[in-house]
Amino acid sequence: MSWGAFTYTSVNKYTRDFLDFSGEIMSDRPSIYINVDSQSEIAIKKIVDKIISSGKMSRQDHTLLLSHVFANGQFSDRVRRQINRILDEIQTGQLKFMNW
Structure with a gap:
């Protein structure tokens, strides 16, 4: 159908x-089976959600996010959307940088 x-x-x-x-x-x-890419994407989403909900991004958050994003050398459209969420928050002034 x-x-x-x-x-x-x-x-x-x-x-x-x-x-x-x-x-x-x-x-x-x-699915009970999650591939490695999905696990990485889930970790990235959790990091981005934490950053956006707090409205703050520390150098440690930045390093952790980038280590997950570039872990396998390339990233999917889903990961790109998560990065764009961060950039949108920065552009609108809703995200502050802490401890830089």
Whole structure:
């Protein structure tokens, strides 16, 4: 069955999976297996969330963020969006630098 750009397949009565444009399966159920890239992206998101919620960014936060961003030599669009969140906060004056 197809809805616009997505194709729906029923695997069983407990799981519904969707195929996106690239053919990857997106599920409405969380996977118990997380690849290394996802773990890195989760860590980056947690760091960015902490920085934005506090409204402050220390040199230690900056170093930690960059070490995760550049850990594998390249970064995904999801990581790029997290970096843009930080840059947006800086541009709007909502993020302060501490202990620089």
